[in-house]
Amino acid sequence: TQSLAEALVFTEKNGVDTSLFIQILNSTGYKTTLSEQKGPLMVKSDFRATFYLRHMFEDLNLVDETAKDNHIYMPLTEESRSNYLAAVNLGLGEKDFSAILELLRKLNGQM
Numbered sequence: 001t002q003s004l005a006e007a008l009v010f011t012e013k014n015g016v017d018t019s020l021f022i023q024i025l026n027s028t029g030y031k032t033t034l035s036e037q038k039g040p041l042m043v044k045s046d047f048r049a050t051f052y053l054r055h056m057f058e059d060l061n062l063v064d065e066t067a068k069d070n071h072i073y074m075p076l077t078e079e080s081r082s083n084y085l086a087a088v089n090l091g092l093g094e095k096d097f098s099a100i101l102e103l104l105r106k107l108n109g110q111m
Contacts, residue, residue: 054093
């Protein structure tokens with residue numbers, strides 16, 4: 001989700017039509033169920049929750065703790081957990097987990 005959100009921020013900042021970007025992405029072998037189902041909604045900033053962002057943060061906490069307990073290095077999980085914590089702290093916890101896009105937009109001066 002965070003990778004897709006970053007791609008949308010990147011395309012927006014560079015003046016690319018994000019709807020077109022999602023259409024192109026979803027016509028390639030790199031499409032995912034997430035890009036097909038959430039991508040068009042993210043473009044429209046439709047963050048009605050199907051899975052709360054706060055629950056994603058809780059799940060990332062569990063994974064991070066388990067990894068540390070088992071001495072497993074997972075830097076992307078740690079970074080994602082930090083970003084979801086920031087999103088929760090900004091009041092996005094009751095929105096869909098794809099609202100991580102809102103955090104990235106704010107951090108990049110797009111809101």
